[in-house]
Amino acid sequence: MKTYSIVVMAIVLALALCLVSFAGTPESISPGSKAPTFTLKDADGAEHSLNEFLKSKFAVVMFIATQCPVSNAYNERIVALNNEYASKGVTFIGINSNRQESAAEVKEHSAKHGFKFAVLKDPGNTVADAYGAQVTPEIFVIDSQGMVRYHGRIDDSQDTEDIKSRDLSIALDALIAGKEAPRAVTKAFGCSIKRMKK
Amino acid sequence: MRIFLCNLLFLVSGVGYLFAQAPVVRAVIPLDEAGLQQRLTASRGKVVVLNFWATWCKPCIEEFPDLLKLRAEYADKGMHLVFVTIDEPKKAEREVRTFLRKMGVNFETYIKKVKDDEAFINSVDSKWSGAIPATFIYNKQGKLIHSLVDEQTFADLSTLVIPLLAE
Numbered sequence: 606m607k608t609y610s611i612v613v614m615a616i617v618l619a620l621a622l623c624l625v626s627f628a629g630t631p632e633s634i635s636p637g638s639k640a641p642t643f644t645l646k647d648a649d650g651a652e653h654s655l656n657e658f659l660k661s662k663f664a665v666v667m668f669i670a671t672q673c674p675v676s677n678a679y680n681e682r683i684v685a686l687n688n689e690y691a692s693k694g695v696t697f698i699g700i701n702s703n704r705q706e707s708a709a710e711v712k713e714h715s716a717k718h719g720f721k722f723a724v725l726k727d728p729g730n731t732v733a734d735a736y737g738a739q740v741t742p743e744i745f746v747i748d749s750q751g752m753v754r755y756h757g758r759i760d761d762s763q764d765t766e767d768i769k770s771r772d773l774s775i776a777l778d779a780l781i782a783g784k785e786a787p788r789a790v791t792k793a794f795g796c797s798i799k800r801m802k803k
Numbered sequence: 804m805r806i807f808l809c810n811l812l813f814l815v816s817g818v819g820y821l822f823a824q825a826p827v828v829r830a831v832i833p834l835d836e837a838g839l840q841q842r843l844t845a846s847r848g849k850v851v852v853l854n855f856w857a858t859w860c861k862p863c864i865e866e867f868p869d870l871l872k873l874r875a876e877y878a879d880k881g882m883h884l885v886f887v888t889i890d891e892p893k894k895a896e897r898e899v900r901t902f903l904r905k906m907g908v909n910f911e912t913y914i915k916k917v918k919d920d921e922a923f924i925n926s927v928d929s930k931w932s933g934a935i936p937a938t939f940i941y942n943k944q945g946k947l948i949h950s951l952v953d954e955q956t957f958a959d960l961s962t963l964v965i966p967l968l969a970e
Contacts, residue, residue: 633932674859739932739952761920764891792921794889796860797934797953 633737636754636789640666640747641735645700645725648712653698653723659749662694663780665773668733669699669724670741671706671714673796678763679742680718686759686773687722693781699724702733703741703799730800740795744773746780754780757791829909831899833916834887836926842885842913843945849883850967851941852960853927855915857890858898862954863936867906869957870938873964876957880968881943886912889935942967 634640644654658664667683670676687697701711701724708726715724727733736745746755755776762768776786834842843851854870856863874884888899892914903912917923924933928950931937940949940963949963 672861740934743932764894792924792931792933794920794924794933794935797862797936799862800953 631734631737640753643732647723658696661696664747665697666745667699668738668743673741675795676741697722700727702727702730704801755786758793831914834913835917846883847945851883853885853939855935855937866954872957873960889915892916
């Protein structure tokens with residue numbers, strides 16, 4: 606009888622814990638985990654797979670948006686980061702998973718803001734789901750072995766005047782130097798990724 | 804002189820009319836981790852619906868009327884609605900107050916003012932990414948029961964709130 610009560614209590618506790626989670630949102634991929642592979646099309650219809658980007662020392666996968674004010678606040682910083690780290694063996698890739706932002710809109714947005722990196726459209730947000738990406742902008746740094754080494758924000762403020770911690774740069778500098786990112790996971794406020802309604 | 808007095812009276816009554824029509828928006832109170840916990844503790848015995856929004860967040864604006872409808876329906880049955888905007892305090896206070904006035908909000912609301920966003924996000928729910936809109940529902944004992952990201956509707960929220968009110 607005592608064992609039965611303990612089992613019932615354990616089930617109730619497990620159910621209660623399940624309640625305190627985000628309904629319908631997949632868990633994000635943690636540093637140290639294998640990055641899910643993907644093949645997506647860019648705005649011109651050309652296919653790109655994660656494997657082609659892993660020929661670099663590090664790939665920076667960025668979930669970004671065309672309409673999110675937070676993501677847009679980072680456009681210039683993303684361009685600058687790409688320019689700075691391209692010569693250091695880092696490839697930047699944008700992924701747009703928002704259902705309401707079309708491939709044509711993504712193409713126009715990239716041209717307008719001078720993105721020199723590929724921005725891939727993620728129809729049905731399958732890649733966002735595989736990575737557990739929730740917000741724009743949200744970053745995953747992946748090494749040449751396909752392992753996630755950093756996950757989180759670009760820096761700690763969408764207002765450039767208030768930046769105190771350039772987390773992505775700090776992580777990349779450490780990784781390029783053969784060290785671990787000092788903070789492998791960070792968080793920041795941003796727009797939720799607008800997923801397909803199921 | 805008489806014309807001047809008449810004009811003055813007209814002007815004063817006009818301004819008075821405008822003030823009578825516009826809802827009084829209380830100060831938007833700065834909130835950090837400790838302040839949020841104090842606010843939640845003060846609402847023990849109530850079901851708390853904590854909503855994070857911003858003036859630049861379109862889905863937040865779209866769900867706002869549903870949250871106000873939820874408050875209108877359940878406030879006198881023991882539900883507290885707590886709005887926290889994550890707009891930048893130094894830049895957006897005017898926009899925030901203008902929006903709240905437009906929505907007819909005449910109760911206390913809050914604006915996030917913290918040194919470290921990540922610590923604040925984790926103090927609410929360590930599983931939360933920081934994406935908004937986000938809504939958190941606490942039971943009468945102050946325990947977090949539901950964490951919801953993305954736009955919610957009155958019907959969805961009612962389904963979650965009603966059982967907690969009945970506890």
